[in-house]
Amino acid sequence: MSDVIEPAATGRAKCRRCGGKIDKGVLRFGESVPNAFGEGEAMHWFHVPCAAESRPQKLDQALRSTAVELPDRDALERAIKDGVENPKLVMIKHADRAPTGRATCQQCREKIEKGTLRVAIERESEATAMNAVSFVHARCIREHVGATGLIDKLRRTSPELAEADLQELAQTVESGS
Numbered sequence: 001m002s003d004v005i006e007p008a009a010t011g012r013a014k015c016r017r018c019g020g021k022i023d024k025g026v027l028r029f030g031e032s033v034p035n036a037f038g039e040g041e042a043m044h045w046f047h048v049p050c051a052a053e054s055r056p057q058k059l060d061q062a063l064r065s066t067a068v069e070l071p072d073r074d075a076l077e078r079a080i081k082d083g084v085e086n087p088k089l090v091m092i093k094h095a096d097r098a099p100t101g102r103a104t105c106q107q108c109r110e111k112i113e114k115g116t117l118r119v120a121i122e123r124e125s126e127a128t129a130m131n132a133v134s135f136v137h138a139r140c141i142r143e144h145v146g147a148t149g150l151i152d153k154l155r156r157t158s159p160e161l162a163e164a165d166l167q168e169l170a171q172t173v174e175s176g177s
Contacts, residue, residue, distance in 0.1 A: 003029070003032050005029050005062050005063070006027070006068070008024050008027075008028050013045040014045070015050050016031075016044045016054075017047070018047065022045055022047060028045050028046060029046045029055070031045075031046065031058055049076065049156075052076045052083070053079060053092075053153070056081075056083025057083070057084060059076075060084065063076070078152070079152075079156060081149075083149070085148050086146050086147075086149050088144075088145035091145060092119060092120070092122075092141075092154065093133060094157045095118065095169055097165070098116050098118050103118065103134075103135040104135075106136050108140050110137070112135055112137055117168065118135045118137055119141045121144070138173055139172050139175075139177055140176075142174075143176070151173060155170075
């Protein structure tokens with residue numbers, strides 16, 4: 001089995017990145033992985049835009065070998081390019097404002113104050129085969145993952161933030177303060 005881009009045959013699959021349902025007929029990306037429960041391989045399904053954010057190299061290869069027409073292919077290719085140039089970008093889940101003051105920044109190890117802009121990052125745990133979500137101050141994220149493609153990634157993955165918050169986020173990331 002190899003990685004594929006195809007319309008969803010049913011509406012039962014969930015995206016491995018966002019956790020959202022992949023509706024029947026919607027284009028999806030299937031990542032072929034070793035079956036954790038037996039012999040052979042299994043498929044991990046993603047919305048195509050989610051795959052561009054979390055599996056850019058694999059989606060790039062699948063795009064090159066598919067004849068399927070993809071809507072907004074230019075935006076997908078920009079996301080893939082950013083992810084290939086800066087592999088650490090795949091860690092970024094989204095940006096938001098801290099609802100409490102309990103989280104600790106994974107870069108500077110200081111508490112993230114309530115209401116402060118922060119970035120959620122996903123770390124894979126080899127020991128438990130599960131992913132853990134941690135947080136980094138917006139001012140520290142550039143040092144944590146690098147600058148290439150960072151602002152664009154934060155804008156793409158944080159649609160729930162208001163435009164004023166996105167502008168403040170970009171300014172904070174750029175200035176580091």
